[in-house]
Each structure stands twice: as C-alpha cells, then as structure tokens.
Amino acid sequence: MTARKSPSCALCVRGDCHPPIKAGETPQKDKLAAFCPMKNVPEVIEKAVAEYAKPEVKEFARQASKQEFEGYEQLPGGLRKPKNPRILELIQFARKCGYKKLGLAFCVGLRNEARTLTEILENHGFEVVSVCCKVGAIAKESIGIKPEEKIGGAENWESMCNPIAQAEILNSEKVDLAVLLGLCVGHDTLFIRYCQRPVTVIAVKDRVTGHNPLAPLYTSSTYYAYLMGKGKKKLPPPF
Numbered sequence: 001m002t003a004r005k006s007p008s009c010a011l012c013v014r015g016d017c018h019p020p021i022k023a024g025e026t027p028q029k030d031k032l033a034a035f036c037p038m039k040n041v042p043e044v045i046e047k048a049v050a051e052y053a054k055p056e057v058k059e060f061a062r063q064a065s066k067q068e069f070e071g072y073e074q075l076p077g078g079l080r081k082p083k084n085p086r087i088l089e090l091i092q093f094a095r096k097c098g099y100k101k102l103g104l105a106f107c108v109g110l111r112n113e114a115r116t117l118t119e120i121l122e123n124h125g126f127e128v129v130s131v132c133c134k135v136g137a138i139a140k141e142s143i144g145i146k147p148e149e150k151i152g153g154a155e156n157w158e159s160m161c162n163p164i165a166q167a168e169i170l171n172s173e174k175v176d177l178a179v180l181l182g183l184c185v186g187h188d189t190l191f192i193r194y195c196q197r198p199v200t201v202i203a204v205k206d207r208v209t210g211h212n213p214l215a216p217l218y219t220s221s222t223y224y225a226y227l228m229g230k231g232k233k234k235l236p237p238p239f
C-alpha cells in the first residue's frame, strides 16, 4: 500500500476544487492529483462541511462570502474590478455582523497607524478599545532574553511584547471582533492562541517592506532571488 500523500494544494496545476462549470453541474473528482485533500482526506472535509450546518457558523460564513462578493465591481464582458481596501471591508463586514465594539491589538511600532485606524473606525460609529503590545511593562529578561539580545542595547530597559495580555484584555472587554495590527511573527501566534473573541487581521508586521510581506514574492526572480535558497526548485505555474 502506498503512503498517503500530504495535502499540497500549492503544487496543484488542476484546480478541480473550482472547476469552470455551470451552477447545478457536479464537479468531477475522478482525476484528482495524488496529493489532493479531496482524494486523501474526504472524511476531514466532510466533517468540516458539517460545521456550516450550525446556524451561527452558517450565518458568519454567509456574511463573509457576501463581503467577498461585494469586493468586486462587475464590468461588461465578464470582467471584474476589485473595489474596496481592506479597511473598508473591515468596516463593512463588522456592520454586516452587527458588531459594535472592536478591539485593536497593535504593535508599538505601528502606534501612528493604530491611532489613525481608531479615528476611522470611531468615525464610522464603532466603539474601539486598543491595546499596545508592550502592555504590562514587563522586562524582556523575564522570558529569558539576555541583555545582549535587547534591540535597544544591553544597558537599557526593554519591555517584552505581551500578546497574551493583549488577548486577555480584549477577552475581558468582550469585544465583538479583535483586529490585529502589525504584530510580529510569533507574537501574533500567541495572540491568536489566547484570544477567545473572533479575530481578523488588518495588517501583519514586515519591517522591511512597509508591512507588505508579499512584495518579496513579486520580485523573487530578481531582487529577492536569494530567498529561493540554494535548491533553485522551480514549480510549474498553478491552475
């Protein structure tokens, strides 16, 4: 018996999960790639789909899908034009869900952006509570950081990022939706793990690209070619 292949949708050149067929027709599943999750773990997909039968999950998914639809303007000739920046989508989606109180968990390095975003959200009628990553003023040494590992120098105080406190404060405030703004890799992981409110992301941290982590992918054959590493593995274009 051959071992089951791990899901590898990123390697797919078929796209059988979104076939170009008419509504009412049935997607064909007889030529799925060996690594296709629809081939290898249909029971997991079936279990996941059953979740959407829960009324609150179904409604949330419906609103998210409507938000996706409204992100495009339909043009003549079947063309589509994207129309809303993510900040507007956040506002529209929060309204759709009936959310009133939004919680902003932001990085101290994006405090200007946090203030502007708060202004925008308040101007659109939301109550905003916000928590900076440095909340608690706990020394980095308390999690085992050595003096020489502090960004501002061994001799200076440096507060640790405290995403667990950010999450717990937004939990205790019972925000309708927690919004992540620029948390670091890893700190965001902790926040998401501890936050018990619905979470979305307005921006992720990328110090080098103005918080646009995809920029190196778009230039990965030129300026960021070094990111490809030594293997120089070249995948075929996707579906």
Ligand code: SF4
Pocket (backbone or CB within 6 Å): 008, 009, 010, 012, 013, 014, 015, 016, 017, 018, 032, 033, 035, 036, 037, 038
């Ligand atoms: S058909 Fe869809 S689900 Fe299957 S491997 Fe390709 S991308 Fe993944």
